[in-house]
Amino acid sequence: SGPLTDVVNLKITANGAPVEWRRDPFDMFVILLDAPAKTTALEVDLSYLSPIAGGNFTAGPNSTANLAVLSWNTLLLFPPGKDASEIFVEGTIRVPDGWRVASALDHDDAGKFQRATLATYVDSPVILGRYFKTVALPAVPNAPVHRINIVSESNGDLEAPATFAADYARLVAEAGAAFGSYHFSKYDWLLTLSDDVAHFGLEHHESSDNRMPEATLSEDVLRRGLGSLLSHEYAHSWNGKFRRPAAMLSPDYQKPMDGSLLWVYEGLTQYMGLLLATRSGLWSQEYYRENLANVAAGFDIQPGRTWRPLADTATAAQLLFPSADAWRSLRRGTDFYDESILLWLEVDSIIRAKTDGRASLDDFTRRFHGGPGGKPEVKPYTFDDIVANLNAVAPYDWRTHLTTRITSLSPRAPMAGVTANGWKLVFNDTPNEAVAGSEKRNKLVDVSHSLGLTIREDGTIRDAILGRPAANAGIGPGMKIVAVNGRGYTRAVLEAALKEKGTMDLLMENNNFFRTHSVDYHDGLRYPHLVRDESVKDGLATVLAAKAK
Numbered sequence: 304s305g306p307l308t309d310v311v312n313l314k315i316t317a318n319g320a321p322v323e324w325r326r327d328p329f330d331m332f333v334i335l336l337d338a339p340a341k342t343t344a345l346e347v348d349l350s351y352l353s354p355i356a357g358g359n360f361t362a363g364p365n366s367t368a369n370l371a372v373l374s375w376n377t378l379l380l381f382p383p384g385k386d387a388s389e390i391f392v393e394g395t396i397r398v399p400d401g402w403r404v405a406s407a408l409d410h411d412d413a414g415k416f417q418r419a420t421l422a423t424y425v426d427s428p429v430i431l432g433r434y435f436k437t438v439a440l441p442a443v444p445n446a447p448v449h450r451i452n453i454v455s456e457s458n459g460d461l462e463a464p465a466t467f468a469a470d471y472a473r474l475v476a477e478a479g480a481a482f483g484s485y486h487f488s489k490y491d492w493l494l495t496l497s498d499d500v501a502h503f504g505l506e507h508h509e510s511s512d513n514r515m516p517e518a519t520l521s522e523d524v525l526r527r528g529l530g531s532l533l534s535h536e537y538a539h540s541w542n543g544k545f546r547r548p549a550a551m552l553s554p555d556y557q558k559p560m561d562g563s564l565l566w567v568y569e570g571l572t573q574y575m576g577l578l579l580a581t582r583s584g585l586w587s588q589e590y591y592r593e594n595l596a597n598v599a600a601g602f603d604i605q606p607g608r609t610w611r612p613l614a615d616t617a618t619a620a621q622l623l624f625p626s627a628d629a630w631r632s633l634r635r636g637t638d639f640y641d642e643s644i645l646l647w648l649e650v651d652s653i654i655r656a657k658t659d660g661r662a663s664l665d666d667f668t669r670r671f672h673g674g675p676g677g678k679p680e681v682k683p684y685t686f687d688d689i690v691a692n693l694n695a696v697a698p699y700d701w702r703t704h705l706t707t708r709i710t711s712l713s714p715r716a717p718m719a720g721v722t723a724n725g726w727k728l729v730f731n732d733t734p735n736e737a738v739a740g741s742e743k744r745n746k747l748v749d750v751s752h753s754l755g756l757t758i759r760e761d762g763t764i765r766d767a768i769l770g771r772p773a774a775n776a777g778i779g780p781g782m783k784i785v786a787v788n789g790r791g792y793t794r795a796v797l798e799a800a801l802k803e804k805g806t807m808d809l810l811m812e813n814n815n816f817f818r819t820h821s822v823d824y825h826d827g828l829r830y831p832h833l834v835r836d837e838s839v840k841d842g843l844a845t846v847l848a849a850k851a852k
Contacts, residue, residue, distance in 0.1 A: 306361055306362050307331060309352040309377070310351055317339050318339070320339070322336050322339070322345065323336065330557070333383060333557075334380060347379075351377050351378055353365055353371075358501065359503075359624060360501065361376075363500070363501025363503075364499060364500045364501050366500070367500065369456050369457075369497075370431065370432030370433065370455070370497060370500075371431055372428060372429070375425055375427070375429075376425045376556075379392075384557070385555060386422075387420060388421075388422045388554065390422075391418055392418070392421050392423075392424045393415075396414035396416075397414060398412075398431060401433060402435070403435035404429060404431040405430050405435070405437065405450075405452030405493055406428065406430070406510065407426075407427045407490075407491050408427045408429070425556075426544075428505075430494075430495055430512075431454065432455070434456065434458050435454050436452075436461040437450050437453075438453070440468050440471055440475060441469060444476075445479065445485075448489045449472070449489070449490045449491075450489075450492070451467075451468075451494060452492065453495075454495050455495075455497065455517060456496070456498075456517050460518070460519075460521075461496075464520070464526075470530075471533070473851070474534060474580070474585065478538065478541075480852075481665055481668050481669070482668055482669060483670075483672065483673030484672075484675065484676030485676045486541060486672075486677075487508060487540060490510065490537070492510065492533055492536075494514075494533075495514045496515055498517050501514060502515060502516065504532045505536070506536045506543055508679040509679060511536035511537065513529075513532055513536060515532065524739070524743050525743075525744065527586060528740065528744055530580045530585030531576060531580050534577070534580040534583075535572055535573060536576075537579070539572050541668075542567070542575065542668075543568050545672065545680065546672055547568070547682075547684070548563075548564040549683035550685075552683055561618075562618055562619075562621070563618050565617035565637075566613055566642075567643075569617075569637075570639050570643020571643060573641060573643055574643060574644045574646075582848065582851075583849070588843075588844065588847045591847055592843070593735050593737040593832065595648075595833060597831055598641045598642075599728055600728060600752060602638075604751065604752070605632050605716075607632060607635035608635070608711075609714050611634075612709060612711055613643075613646075613709045613710075617639045620639075623635070623636050624637055628757075628766055629766060629781060630766065630767075632766055632768045642717070645718070646705075646717065648724070649717065649719045649720030650664055650667075650720075652842060653697070653704070653723075654666070654696055654697040655842065658696075658697050662697055665850065667693055670692055670696060671688075671689075671692045722836065723842065725835060726833040727833065727835075728831060728833060729831075729833075730829040730831055731830065732802075732827055733832065735830040735832060746760045747760070748760075748794050748797070750828075752829040752831060753801055753829045754824060755767060756768070756778070763781065763782070764779065765780060766780050767779050767780055775823070776820040776821060776822045776823065777818075778820050781813070782811045782812065783811065783812040785811065785812050787809060788807060789810075798828060801828050806823055806825070808821050808822075
């Protein structure tokens with residue numbers, strides 16, 4: 304799927320003569336051919352169609368008139384059955400006049416890249432653009448060189464706050480304190496700012512491919528989103544690239560991967576990414592708590608928890624990544640990312656309790672992700688390795704605990720890590736800053752905790768949560784709100800009606816049919832927050848405090 308569909312004009316020749324090829328009917332990524340006798344080399348010519356809309360990750364839009372993101376794996380074929388670390392590649396890009404290039408691969412201004420293995424090339428995307436800036440971060444003791452390379456649609460979009468470099472240098476220092484060493488010779492964040500490319504982050508060992516809206520550096524909400532994105536992908540260099548589940552290794556890219564441990568690969572990275580963003584000051588502790596409240600509250604009303612455990616969201620990731628937003632609360636998506644925040648926060652609280660505060664999850668990450676460092680390497684692990692390393696930090700029945708958590712079908716969110724750290728979840732009509740940020744980034748109205756809806760800007764229902772008031776009234780995804788209590792729909796009109804706390808009549812359009820649904824709801828606007836439980840010590844403040852000296 305994805306980029307494979309955009310490979311066209313494929314022609315293969317040997318000694319100047321065409322060679323007939325055919326696709327393997329059972330593996331769409333394999334090309335079959337019979338090479339003529341005495342053939343010593345094959346010449347492969349192909350074109351790649353840059354997507355203009357839709358698609359996930361690297362299958363989404365990746366270029367505009369002013370910039371491009373190049374993923375080498377979309378542009379080449381290679382001999383099957385051979386370890387990618389044993390195939391060597393030399394790459395060259397014809398760079399448009401006036402454009403500049405950035406990559407973890409060494410290269411010259413003419414676009415010629417170092418000779419390296421196929422595995423290194425696939426792990427080293429390239430950004431290039433007309434409007435380009437490299438931000439060299441201040442030196443951090445014992446850390447290699449770090450840079451943030453930015454391409455955008457205009458020079459104005461490249462302007463960052465005066466503290467930008469220093470802020471991310473603190474991230475580098477906090478990562479070093481949390482993980483114990485750096486497993487790369489240098490690190491390049493590749494940041495693409497455009498409203499016309501797919502927005503996501505993708506981890507690599509010595510770099511990361513990060514794509515955000517054009518206004519990211521100038522708007523507070525988007526800069527917070529950038530902070531969590533760059534922190535997450537950076538943490539992946541340790542957790543995912545250096546330490547990688549053994550079942551997710553595919554040396555020739557043909558062996559299917561087993562994603563059963565994605566609650567570690569992605570889940571622990573999500574936890575650590577947000578933690579590092581907060582410890583370094585990219586997020587405030589208050590904003591972290593607002594986000595944690597939103598995460599916990601969302602899982603607490605998710606009907607899909609009663610049939611699909613966290614473990615299956617990981618195993619079925621390749622099905623869930625491209626799944627629709629409609630009925631996501633019942634289907635569940637790849638929410639092993641966020642549920643694992645609660646899981647690993649609880650692990651941290653158990654370690655602290657079992658050791659009377661002498662150890663924490665930081666001791667596990669330094670033990671598990673540390674070592675000599677200095678260069679990229681891969682150290683595979685299994686579930687048994689996770690259990691063994693946790694036991695080395697704090698003896699406990701970790702196998703049973705983790706297995707219980709990832710296989711649970713409890714309808715309620717796993718809140719033990721929150722409550723053990725002296726906080727509890729409440730709801731009131733004060734807006735949640737993290738919810739507001741998510742709404743802006745995703746262009747949504749989120750009334751999950753009142754009506755049980757997420758609504759697109761044009762009034763179309765993105766998702767309806769079963770068991771909540773709107774779904775109980777017969778409202779579902781794909782319908783569109785036309786009017787609220789007889790008045791044309793806007794966000795302001797909807798919020799005003801919620802504040803009145805009376806039965807709400809919503810005129811809905813459903814495939815050109817119109818019907819008024821009476822929603823029995825009287826509790827007004829509801830947003831999640833964390834408030835202190837003064838009977839318990841505030842452990843969260845300790846968890847979130849900066850650790851780098």
